[in-house]
Amino acid sequence: MGLRLKPDFDRTAKNTNTMNNPPAEYCCFNCFTHPTLLEIVKHGADTEGQCDFCGSESVLLLHVSALYDSLNNAVRM
Numbered sequence: 001m002g003l004r005l006k007p008d009f010d011r012t013a014k015n016t017n018t019m020n021n022p023p024a025e026y027c028c029f030n031c032f033t034h035p036t037l038l039e040i041v042k043h044g045a046d047t048e049g050q051c052d053f054c055g056s057e058s059v060l061l062l063h064v065s066a067l068y069d070s071l072n073n074a075v076r077m
């Protein structure tokens, strides 16, 4: 299991998470069709549950900030 949560975004998630109106923070492979994005989600997913964006249930989830980090790294390469 590769938990790669950064301390700063973990803190942010707790501060912004509310019971009634949770922010859309997690995305899943159903959200994307681009192969690069699918790879990022597959390799970076660290939890499972309902997708905040497309509503898929029992899917591997990736925090959107991890997605942004991966995209930034990919662009630099």
Ligand SMILES: [Zn+2]
Binding pocket: 027, 028, 029, 030, 031, 051, 052, 053, 054, 055, 056
């Ligand atoms: Zn999704």
